[in-house]
Amino acid sequence: MLADDPLGAEREGDPGDPRYLAAFERIDADPWDELIVAERDGKVVGTMQLTYLAGLSRLGAERCQIEAVRVAASTRGQGLGRKMIQWGIDRARARGCAMVQLTSDKSRAGAHRFYDALGFTASHEGYKLSLS
Helix, strand or coil: CCCCCHHHHHHCCCCCCHHHHHHHHHHHHCCCEEEEEEEECCEEEEEEEEEEECCCHHHHCCEEEEEEEEECHHHCCCCHHHHHHHHHHHHHHHCCCCEEEECCCCCCHHHHHHHHHCCCCCCCCCCCCCCC
């Protein structure tokens, strides 16, 4: 699912690449990270990563970063993405997080409308610097 769109197709590699397994094992071992999988009829139809970040701002508030949200092409438009994000928000709230945040590539206009409809606010400008 990571490579199942134009952006992912450009940046992802062979699913058997050992770097994916190494990343999975590292995330799985970290108590501040969660990999979430949505299943339907025994098939994986959605994934996302939740990372819990400690911070000094906002009186030391913890926040939840939602990353790598993917819904299988065959399942899009059926409300699964909305259920996944709401589940993530509820999970963060239950852990005591003060906020949930995420980033979305500027070219993903549909994703922006989706997040807007869920109540997210595009409040910051994000910056990235590729190191490879």
